[in-house]
Amino acid sequence: MNKPLNITQKPKLTKKGQETRSRIIVAAAELMYEQGVARTTIEDVQHKANISSSQMYHYFKEKKELVLEVISYQTSKVIGNHRRYLSDLDSFEALNAWRDFIVDIQIKRNCEGGCPLGSLASELVEINTEAHQEIMSSFFEWEDSIRKGLRYMLNRGELNSNADPDKLALALLAALQGGLLLTQVRRDPEPIIIALDTMIEHINSFKKI
Amino acid sequence: MNKPLNITQKPKLTKKGQETRSRIIVAAAELMYEQGVARTTIEDVQHKANISSSQMYHYFKEKKELVLEVISYQTSKVIGNHRRYLSDLDSFEALNAWRDFIVDIQIKRNCEGGCPLGSLASELVEINTEAHQEIMSSFFEWEDSIRKGLRYMLNRGELNSNADPDKLALALLAALQGGLLLTQVRRDPEPIIIALDTMIEHINSFKKI
Numbered sequence: 001m002n003k004p005l006n007i008t009q010k011p012k013l014t015k016k017g018q019e020t021r022s023r024i025i026v027a028a029a030e031l032m033y034e035q036g037v038a039r040t041t042i043e044d045v046q047h048k049a050n051i052s053s054s055q056m057y058h059y060f061k062e063k064k065e066l067v068l069e070v071i072s073y074q075t076s077k078v079i080g081n082h083r084r085y086l087s088d089l090d091s092f093e094a095l096n097a098w099r100d101f102i103v104d105i106q107i108k109r110n111c112e113g114g115c116p117l118g119s120l121a122s123e124l125v126e127i128n129t130e131a132h133q134e135i136m137s138s139f140f141e142w143e144d145s146i147r148k149g150l151r152y153m154l155n156r157g158e159l160n161s162n163a164d165p166d167k168l169a170l171a172l173l174a175a176l177q178g179g180l181l182l183t184q185v186r187r188d189p190e191p192i193i194i195a196l197d198t199m200i201e202h203i204n205s206f207k208k209i
Numbered sequence: 210m211n212k213p214l215n216i217t218q219k220p221k222l223t224k225k226g227q228e229t230r231s232r233i234i235v236a237a238a239e240l241m242y243e244q245g246v247a248r249t250t251i252e253d254v255q256h257k258a259n260i261s262s263s264q265m266y267h268y269f270k271e272k273k274e275l276v277l278e279v280i281s282y283q284t285s286k287v288i289g290n291h292r293r294y295l296s297d298l299d300s301f302e303a304l305n306a307w308r309d310f311i312v313d314i315q316i317k318r319n320c321e322g323g324c325p326l327g328s329l330a331s332e333l334v335e336i337n338t339e340a341h342q343e344i345m346s347s348f349f350e351w352e353d354s355i356r357k358g359l360r361y362m363l364n365r366g367e368l369n370s371n372a373d374p375d376k377l378a379l380a381l382l383a384a385l386q387g388g389l390l391l392t393q394v395r396r397d398p399e400p401i402i403i404a405l406d407t408m409i410e411h412i413n414s415f416k417k418i
Contacts, residue, residue: 035336038247112335121394122331126321127244132394139394167403170391171384174404178387182379185330185341185348194376195383202411 021059024049029070033116037067037123067124067131074116075138082145089149091158092204099196102176106189114184117142118177143173150203163206168199175199230268233258238279242325246276246332276333276340283325284347291354298358300367301413308405311385315398323393326351327386352382359412372415377408384408 013021027049031040042063046056060066082089082098089095113119117138124131147169153159179195222230236258240249251272255265269275291298291307298304322328326347333340356378362368388404 036247036332038245039336114331114334118390119331121390122323122328123245125323125394127248136394139391167407170400170403171407174384174387174391174400175380176387177390178383178385178404181327181330181386181390182348182383185334185345191379191383194379195387198376198380198411199407202407202414205411205414 017059020049020051020055024051024056024059025066025069025073028066029073029116032067032070033074033113033119037070037120042066064128064130067128068134071117071120071124071131071134071138074120075134075141078115078117079138079142079145082142089146090152092153092200092207094149095200095203099193099200102180102196103189103193106180106183106192111183111187111189115177115180118180139173143169146172157208159203159206160208163203168203168206172196172199172203226268229258229260229264233260233265233268234275234278234282237275238282238325241276241279242283242322242328246279246329251275273337273339276337277343280326280329280333280340280343280347283329284343284350287324287326288347288351288354291351298355299361301362301409301416303358304409304412308409311389311405312398312402315389315392315401320392320396320398324386324389327389348382352378355381366417368412368415369417372412377412377415381405381408381412 024045028040028045031044031048040063042056042060043053045066046053049056060069081101089098117135120131121135121139125135126132147165150159150163150165150168154161154163154165159165175195175198176192179192182191182195183189233254237249237254240253240257249272251265251269252262254275255262258265269278290310298307326344329340330344330348334344335341356374359368359372359374359377363370363372363374368374384404384407385401388401391400391404392398
């Protein structure tokens with residue numbers, strides 16, 4: 001990791017100020033992931049980030065702003081994982097490595113929590129217009145990053161011309177989201193394993209022989 | 210529909226009492242679907258069901274009990290839709306009819322709301338142990354109903370012996386959940402269409418020739 005994850009830098013803040021601001025966002029992201037946005041108060045975040053209420057108020061006047069920063073933080077974490085570890089999902093090897101990486105995360109956290117972006121989506125889309133817009137762009141960006149890899153596989157002849165990278169990318173992202181939700185519900189990695197393996201098997205059916 | 214959807218009957222209630230109780234559960238289900246469980250108060254439900262607070266208290270002393278009834282209501286609605294309209298998803302024709310039925314619902318409600326069970330899952334699994342157990346059984350029941358249909362297709366020779374109904378049922382349910390979430394985020398039926406069509410195409414690759 002050569003640059004810090006995600007967090008929007010505010011130009012007017014000192015280095016220390018930016019660090020505190022980042023600490024608040026990370027604390028908020030963790031709490032909102034564990035217990036949901038509705039149940040997380042500004043006071044909870046302040047407590048977790050270990051700062052005073054006047055400091056908190058200095059950085060974030062409203063929970064609403066904090067929620068937007070949390071979406072942006074989770075987005076860059078999720079999409080960063082694609083880019084950093086999996087060289088853009090541009091081969092079957094990379095697809096399988098990505099699958100292992102995702103399954104591994106679920107096992108390590110006892111299948112708790114689900115997808116950080118998916119759960120924000122489910123909670124916020126119907127009730128917070130600004131958050132909805134941010135989450136929608138996050139998902140478009142994510143889908144785009146998957147699509148690019150599949151298109152690359154097509155262009156260099158790993159997939160035959162019947163493969164439609166647009167459709168496959170969207171179906172793969174849907175399988176991932178649904179698989180993560182069912183794994184969370186069951187506390188069992190099986191759903192995410194089967195959802196991803198089935199889609200990879202399907203993509204494999206377009207392999208150029 | 211020859212029996213009323215889902216709602217647990219309390220033997221001690223009169224017919225009118227049972228009707229009132231059902232009305233409360235339906236009102237709660239609608240509110241929780243629109244704005245989430247955390248944001249729905251007992252007072253909201255009382256207001257929507259158009260009853261007094263003493264009546265409300267007579268039927269439900271705690272929101273917790275109401276949440277469990279809402280899960281059971283949504284479960285029987287979702288699973289009832291399979292059983293009633295789609296003769297157990299036991300043929301490609303039934304699978305495609307089910308797909309059309311689901312896509313149609315999303316279009317009719319402007320792609321708002323997502324899956325009634327999926328969104329309860331996402332909101333409650335980490336924070337409400339009892340609700341988690343109920344939601345887990347609901348998903349097992351749902352998966353089981355899909356699996357039975359696929360197994361029937363296998364047994365009567367529509368699918369070849371490479372088809373694994375257990376895996377396909379789980380992958381189809383994951384595609385459905387993820388597709389519904391992305392359709393909700395985008396306000397566009399495309400994700401659910403592509404997620405389901407891709408899985409049906411995949412199942413079709415096991416068609417006996």
